[in-house]
Amino acid sequence: MTCEDDKVVLTDFQAKKLTALEQIRSRKFLAAFQSIRDLVVMAEEEEEEETYFRTSRKVDQALQRFTSEAFVAPYEGAAARRRIMLGMDAVALQLSSNLAPPYDTVPKRVYLNALRALTVMNEMQQSAGYGGNATTSLGADSTYSPFRILQRLVTGVGIRRKEAGSCTAYSNESIQEKDFNMVLNSFSNMGRMDMAHKIVALQERTENAPPLSPVGYSILVKGYGRRGDLRNVDMIVAHAKANGIVPDRIMLNSLIDAYVNCNAMDKAKTLFDCMAKGGSSSHRGTLKWVRNPDSGEVPRPNQRTYNTILKGLAKSGSLKEVLSMSQKMEMKRLWDDVTTNTLVHAAVLNGNFDLAEAVLDRHTSSANARANRGRRRNEHPNVEAYTELLDGYSKASQLNNALQVMQTMKDRGVEPNEFTYTCLIAAFARHGQVDKAKKTIRYMTTTGGLKPTAVTYNAFISALLSLPEGQQDERDDDQCSRAVLPAPTDDQVDEAIGIFYDMMRSGIRPNDVTLATLIIALGRCRPAPRIEEAKELVGKLEKNGIVSYKNNHKVVTALVQSCGLSGDINGALDWFRMLKRPDLVAVNAFLDACCRCGYEDVAMKTFRHFFGPGDGGSSAILQPSVISFSILIRALLKKDTVPASEDAQILYIEMKDAQKLFPDQAMVDLVLKTVIRTGKLQKKDVPLVASIVRDAKELEWRPGQLERRRRAIKAVLSSRSRLLSVWNDEDDDILLREIKSEDTLLKRKGWNKVDSGFRLWGGGKMDIQVEGENDRPVDEFLESKGWNDMESGFRIF
């Protein structure tokens, strides 16, 4: 190579580099990346050593310039995603290049920037509802990238040493714990506990990596708590204890919240008690762990602690408990906007709209920007409560009151947001006012300056598919529990599909929930299922790359269920087989499909395959749920034979003894409905019914559930049976009246154990006939069964 040639090459190179820098400046990232790729090749081909080194350094400068721009905020949106992934491509390019060392490695700072960009981006996309369509040009999954970067950071592979050419060993000591925690937190927020676990494992087995601190444990506990995974929450706590972790207030708050999310209020209350009472708490064991061994102090509860426990009480306890706790908070001056929102939540959950209105009357914040720091821009701190109240009215078929909430918001200067509009749109749709729902979408976009989301349309569609007001009573008695929503009509389904196309036309990508909703609707619609249309729809969307159903559990499960509903067992089987690792919901859907199509034997085999032999051993692939048992028990009872009823009973016992599961409302409804036909309860079914209703005695019934239960009872009553269980909820007028009249009756009969869990109710005559036992006095019958009538919670008269 002559001196002349050399000059030309350098000039070319410089020109290219200038182009690249200009492209970066004008944010043409793809073009810039391509230019840099050319630069890399040019440098690699350089033969003269010093020039090779010099050009390599210049390429590195360009690369660093590129990545520092690529990994900068904002991290939201498709363009940001492309930019960040190009940044990752640039990192990969440099690592795989033959640039002169150390320029074939990447400075630590770049990795750290990438880490931040990737984690924030992944979390945002998760919440934006991107499906599994995320792949990069290198085929790398953006979910794994943060993990791989951390791996590099701890091993030093591909990381530039401080001084060029230095031979000193890479030291990972300067990797901050917060770098790990940032990634851990993002996986935890995404619900990817598998990945979170990988991070922890990496941290634990790497020398010099920072050990898990209360911060890391807080993050893990949060993640498992959100998934309702009590077992792993407990496991993390045990791990922390074993490692001598002294929990701080945040960790305890996280733990209380996790317990609340896992419906483990007893544990949440214990912890709260320790924090509130400190040394005087009676929970010695917990106290021992929670207390700081040096100072002897126990972290004191703060506003968040109280709000968290309040949320738990709202979820599981009575309104009374919530009210007394909120009064305590007010006295301690710990009341804030979250308290207001939580109290409204509790009130709405209990159907006590007056209370919700009263709380908002008194506690609505005067909107000020300072209160909103860290939240969405200038949003009123109580929109959430108003939104929930609106939604509550709408779901309780009180459209006018729902609309009145919009007016109240306006009067009080509470600006509706996309959540509020979503609920309003669903409210219109639920009441058959489709045009107004559509208008609201337009209104929120234009006047409100808000964008409807996939959830907006999903809410619209599913509200449409639920029966409009006025037709509620026409449901057949199949539809007594939430587990069985009313079957939509052809017209409703057509309307829903129309909205679905509106959605796509306005450029909003349907997600798996959208698709699953439509699939189920098509599978169940009246007068005949339209399963073929469902399959076509899925195929079309897949072909056009709009939604990918492959490996999408929700969509495939919906197809399994839909096939089952329309008697297509082969279809159900085909779709079910597509799932490499079916989850509980999928297995339940398949069990249901088998049973509906008359393949109880296949169902039973499937049940054993996934849930094990029922000995409580650990050979099971999955843990069954009450639903799994409900499906099989119903199928068995439907067979209406003595051996099948016995099998049902055995399954029920297995559910309680081996699986420690107890019946829920749906199961009670289902069994009652299946077993009580033509007013007769057959002898073979008595033991099962008796134990189920007795076990269900502790169930908590909320107004919505009470309503369903009331319908179930109505169904039972209308089938000439008299069957009633005892309610503790004094809020429900109708049931109260029924119980009162029942109590009168019991008094007249001289029976005063009204607290027993279960009564059969009839105007003094025996309405439930126990086949073959009609003539025998009840007490004799019970005695013959070895039942103590009241203690067994079962009385026949």
Place this chain on the structure above:
DNA sequence: TTAGGGTTAG
């Protein structure tokens, strides 16, 4: 770095 509050959902 980490903790509490609203919409759809098999």
